Amino acid sequence: MQVNQQKNVATNKAIEQSSKQIIFPFEEILFAYFAVLSLFIILFSKGSIAYYFYLFVNVFFVGLILFVKKQSEIQPSTFWKLLRYWLPIFLFTFMYEEAGKLIHLINKGWIDPLLVQVDQTIFGVNLGLWVEKFDHPLLNEIFRIGYGSYYFIIIIGAAILYFKDERREYVRMLSAVTLAFCLSYLMFIIFPAQGPRFYLADRLHTNMDGLWFSWLQQEIIEIGSFRGGAFPSSHIAVAIIVWLSLFKNHRTTFIVFTPFVITLILGTVYARYHYAIDGIAGIALAVAIFYLFSFNVNIATSNFFIKNRPNKYNSLKNR
Numbered sequence: 001m002q003v004n005q006q007k008n009v010a011t012n013k014a015i016e017q018s019s020k021q022i023i024f025p026f027e028e029i030l031f032a033y034f035a036v037l038s039l040f041i042i043l044f045s046k047g048s049i050a051y052y053f054y055l056f057v058n059v060f061f062v063g064l065i066l067f068v069k070k071q072s073e074i075q076p077s078t079f080w081k082l083l084r085y086w087l088p089i090f091l092f093t094f095m096y097e098e099a100g101k102l103i104h105l106i107n108k109g110w111i112d113p114l115l116v117q118v119d120q121t122i123f124g125v126n127l128g129l130w131v132e133k134f135d136h137p138l139l140n141e142i143f144r145i146g147y148g149s150y151y152f153i154i155i156i157g158a159a160i161l162y163f164k165d166e167r168r169e170y171v172r173m174l175s176a177v178t179l180a181f182c183l184s185y186l187m188f189i190i191f192p193a194q195g196p197r198f199y200l201a202d203r204l205h206t207n208m209d210g211l212w213f214s215w216l217q218q219e220i221i222e223i224g225s226f227r228g229g230a231f232p233s234s235h236i237a238v239a240i241i242v243w244l245s246l247f248k249n250h251r252t253t254f255i256v257f258t259p260f261v262i263t264l265i266l267g268t269v270y271a272r273y274h275y276a277i278d279g280i281a282g283i284a285l286a287v288a289i290f291y292l293f294s295f296n297v298n299i300a301t302s303n304f305f306i307k308n309r310p311n312k313y314n315s316l317k318n319r
Helices: 002-018 025-044 049-074 078-101 112-123 127-134 137-148 150-163 167-190 214-224 234-245 251-270 276-295 311-316
Strands: none
Touching: 025 049, 025 078, 025 167, 049 078, 078 150, 078 167, 112 127, 112 276, 127 251, 137 150, 137 214, 137 251, 150 167, 150 234, 150 251, 167 234, 167 276, 234 251, 234 276, 251 276
16 A cells, blocks of 8 residues: 555656646647637637637637646646646536537537437337336435436546545546547537437426435536537446546445446436437447547556657656
8 A cells, every 4th residue: 555655656746747848638638629619610600799709718718728737837836736637627517508508509400309219229119208107206316316426426536536646547537537528518519419308398297206305406407407418428428437437446436436327327318318329328438438548558647649759758657
């Protein structure tokens, strides 16, 4: 244990030193995301001033990331270092809201009929209606709490890796989560889907209400969600990435998170937030991204997305 702690300290020092010269992968991913999103706005806004406003929003976000990075370099205080590592997690909410405002930028319609057809082809039933036969307050409570646990999984998982001084694994996990969010938000805009709770609203016979806390979960979802962010399930993708990131060094937390991740996955369909194909796409996205960031042991400190790395970063590989 002591050897591992000493190794983490040495690795963290190397990462902190190199971070003054490099851009972390999660920052590169965010820059690429805002560039692609801005390109979408320019190409598909058709002169709408309302859409052009978000070009300035994107420039502001890029500027904010660069400002915090610069401040962390010239003022290496705990505050600026902490803010640089945690800024993406705060930005995800604003990025989600922005995607909601741009949901019909490219596609003016909805792809829900196609998703319902895919579900029926795979499972033989319309799952959004079929799950009503299992309607029971206790079961509803379990799956709604499981779905709502997503918010705690990402925060607690990130906090464990960061405050346990596992900086390499934290950057690796955050970069994977950032890529999952960015790809999901772009897909929301390209393939807008309402989800069963909206598309099937006139055919649903029950709200699938729970017992004690599910009302709070429903209120949070209603306040913080928009119509159109169903495909793929970013909740599932991000939760799985964080969960798998804890397997190696935090097995107890991994085990504790397991029932929450399982009920989250099932709850997306049971509570009619997503079609099954949304969840399948979310799982596939999570596995692909997690594998990508596990493929290169030095990915979290070598700026994987820029070619021809300077040799000075090679010293981090075996630490």
